[in-house]
Amino acid sequence: MKDAEGNFEIPALVAAAHELKAPLVLLRQLSLQLQNCDDASRCAEITRRIKLTSERSLRLVDGLSKTARLEDAMFELKPIxxxxxxxxxVSEIQPLADALNQEIRVKSRRRSVVVGHLDLIRTVLLGLLDNSLMAGTAKNKIDISFSAGREQLVLSVRDHGQKIDRKVYRSIMSNLGHGAVGVPDRPLSSGLGLFVATRFATYMKGSLSAVCHRRGGMTFKVSLPLSRQLELF
Amino acid sequence: MRVLIVDDDAWFAESLKGCLSGFEVGIITAADDIFPAIEQFRPDILLLDLILSEQNAITFLNEFASYDDLQTLRIFVLSSAAKDFDAKTLTDFGVEKVFDKADFTPQILEAAI
Incomplete structure (x- = not known):
């Protein structure tokens, strides 16, 4: 988030401000509604949405603050x-998936060990899942799978949201990691989340890429180096 | 009075509907559904977010301006990005007033009507 002279990049700051405004606007609106609510079950639902929305915002802020600490090399990489x-x-984000009436499926069970940082991997995965949930509609399914190559593990998050225009897709791909670009056809998705995920993946000697699907939806793929420690046994 | 909310954030739209007592409120979350909803719901007022999925609001406003028979519909923009758009451009498209979501209340809409 800092340039070569250590100053914060203005475009990223502006994008962060825009993105953090949206959940705050929603929180304000929900609290206005709660003020006048006299139906117990309706009030419970509004309260649930306030909780989930504030948790989303906190995750975003948390990811952003970690990005600022990357340059200080404070995150030790080890086998995970x-x-x-x-x-x-998945357990952590399940309440949001339930509230949005969407399903998250983990499709791979093979045990794999990567070299990374637990907190950074969690933040990347939470960000991609949050994006997928926001891009989807009720009854949507999100699939998580991973496959191991010789050197890298590829963790994929596939959503079935709307179709992305090819120009928009090229714009996303060319900007990943270079600026907090939004996703024009997916206003509720977090460009900032993708920016943070790219930075974290790069820090862990991995990468982030994306594929858009002809019938709709996208797959975001995080590659991380496999741990060779188990080969010693 | 009928109000049609156009916002791709379903939770925001539902919450706003919950605050607009005294109005009959409909919600649309996709820009492609606006014209069919206008025909079916026959709103008096459109509360329009600017940044939508599939198509942005300016594209809709462009098309809207070409339909003479819809010009009695009053359009108000309600958006977090309200300050990023030139108000004159929006009023040229027939938008009556622009509200920022950050400080919007139903009383503000009532006063505008």
Whole structure:
């Protein structure tokens, strides 16, 4: 987020401000509604949405603040069992998926160990899942899968949101990691989340890429180096 | 009085509907559904977000301006990005007033009507 002279990049700051405004606007609106609510079940639903929206904002802010600390190399990389992280993250974001009436499916069970940082991997995965949930509609399914090559593990998050225009897709791909670009056809998705995910993946000697699908939706893929420690046994 | 909310954030739209007591309120979350909803719901007022999925609001406003029979529909823009758009451009498209979501209340709409 800082340029070569250590100054914060203005476009990223502006994008962050825009993105953080949206959930705050929603929180304000929900609290206005709660003020006048006299139906207990309706009030409970509004309260649930306030909680979920504020948690989303906190995740975004948390990811952003970690990005600022990357340059200080404060995140030690070590072997991480990816399956455990995936299951934990899915549990954490499940309430939001339930509220949006969408399903998250973990399609791979093979045990894989990568070299990374637990917190950074969690943030990347939470960001991609949040994006997918926001891009989808009720009854949508999101699939998480991972496959191991010789050197890298590829963790894929596939959503079935709307079709992305090819020009928009090229714009996303050319800007990943270079600026907090929004996703024009997916206003509720987080360009900032993709920016943070790209930075974290790069820090862990991995990468982030995306594929758009002809029938709709996107797959975001995070590649991370496989741990060779288990080969010693 | 009938109000049609056009916003791709369903939670925001539902919450706003919950605050607009005294109005009959419909919600559309996709720009492609606006014209069919106008024909079916026959709103008096359109509360339009600017940044939508599939198509942005300016594209809709362009098309809207070409339909003489819809010009009695009053359009108000309600958007977090309100300050990023030139108000004159929007009023040239027939937008009556632009509200920022950050400080909007139903009383503000009532006063504008």
């Amino acid at each position: 069992m990816i399956n455990g992280v995936v299951n934990e993250v």
